Amino acid sequence: MSTPPAPPPIADPDPSAFVCLGSQVGPCAACQRKTHKYGHGGSPLCQWCMTPVLKGWGPTARHTSTRA
Numbered sequence: 001m002s003t004p005p006a007p008p009p010i011a012d013p014d015p016s017a018f019v020c021l022g023s024q025v026g027p028c029a030a031c032q033r034k035t036h037k038y039g040h041g042g043s044p045l046c047q048w049c050m051t052p053v054l055k056g057w058g059p060t061a062r063h064t065s066t067r068a
Helices: 015-019 047-057
Strands: 025-027 034-036
Touching: 015 034
Parallel strands: none
Antiparallel strands: 025 034
16 A cells, blocks of 8 residues: 655645635644635645545535534
């Protein structure tokens, strides 16, 4: 079994940051890398931090807003 490629340096943004509005970009909750964090399709984690979460929880893991 091969090991997954190492993530790029934290200074490099997540690819999702390039396909959303600049106002929807924010820091990853875990590593602080710039990622598509806000708005429709946003996630609190970048793709590299989300990978181990999906392994543990499966593809149905989603962030649920706790805002009233």
